[in-house]
Amino acid sequence: DGGITQSPKYLFRKEGQNVTLSCEQNLNHDAMYWYRQDPGQGLRLIYYSQIVNDFQKGDIAEGYSVSREKKESFPLTVTSAQKNPTAFYLCASSIGGKFTNEKLFFGSGTQLSVL
Amino acid sequence: QKEVEQDPGPLSVPEGAIVSLNCTYSNSAFQYFMWYRQYSRKGPELLMYTYSSGNKEDGRFTAQVDKSSKYISLFIRDSQPSDSATYLCPERLGSQGNLIFGKGTKLSVKP
Numbered sequence: 001d002g003g004i005t006q007s008p009k010y011l012f013r014k015e016g017q018n019v020t021l022s023c024e025q026n027l028n029h030d031a032m033y034w035y036r037q038d039p040g041q042g043l044r045l046i047y048y049s050q051i052v053n054d055f056q057k058g059d060i061a062e063g064y065s066v067s068r069e070k071k072e073s074f075p076l077t078v079t080s081a082q083k084n085p086t087a088f089y090l091c092a093s094s095i096g097g098k099f100t101n102e103k104l105f106f107g108s109g110t111q112l113s114v115l
Numbered sequence: 116q117k118e119v120e121q122d123p124g125p126l127s128v129p130e131g132a133i134v135s136l137n138c139t140y141s142n143s144a145f146q147y148f149m150w151y152r153q154y155s156r157k158g159p160e161l162l163m164y165t166y167s168s169g170n171k172e173d174g175r176f177t178a179q180v181d182k183s184s185k186y187i188s189l190f191i192r193d194s195q196p197s198d199s200a201t202y203l204c205p206e207r208l209g210s211q212g213n214l215i216f217g218k219g220t221k222l223s224v225k226p
Binding site for chain 2: 004006033035040041042043045048058088090092103104105106107108109111
């Protein structure tokens with residue numbers, strides 16, 4: 001079955017530690033996205049990538065980094081510079097092409113908490 | 116960051132009730148409309164997708180678009196406890212044209 005796989009489901013970060021969230025898709029989609037969701041809040045865009053080896057900052061990119069070395073993979077690193085990392089992180093993908101009628105497909109999310 | 120305006124909720128209804136969820140969007144160039152359903156601690160799933168004004172029906176769900184008033188609605192007939200979730204209606208805003216999601220409307224259907 002095609003889909004988006006996020007791992008791990010739960011992740012804990014210690015002070016000063018960088019952690020990486022995995023996102024893999026087998027939908028052959030060009031575009032991938034990372035969103036952050038805080039309790040009772042909307043989804044906020046962290047980073048997005050329209051094509052391999054290229055990515056752009058979203059609305060809340062500070063303290064995060066990404067890479068897009070393969071079409072299928074778009075890992076997100078939460079760095080120690082992110083002072084409030086506790087949140088539910090969602091990865092999504094779409095066929096691609098800006099300003100098109102693209103539908104977003106989401107993974108099941110990773111809950112990141114600070115120890 | 117501007118957010119999509121949705122009925123704030125939470126909304127609690129008895130099983131079998133008709134539910135109406137509403138969104139107001141601001142981008143007049145927005146041509147296609149989506150409703151996502153998000154269960155607690157899960158990723159949103161695409162529920163309805165329509166590219167025009169008027170109604171689109173899918174089983175117990177009907178999406179209604181009124182472009183003249185920039186208003187979209189989702190109607191759920193014969194609501195079930197399994198419909199208990201948060202419903203999101205994203206809009207495409209901003210210079211990059213990415214989808215913007217609001218807080219959504221949390222629905223609880225009581226047996």
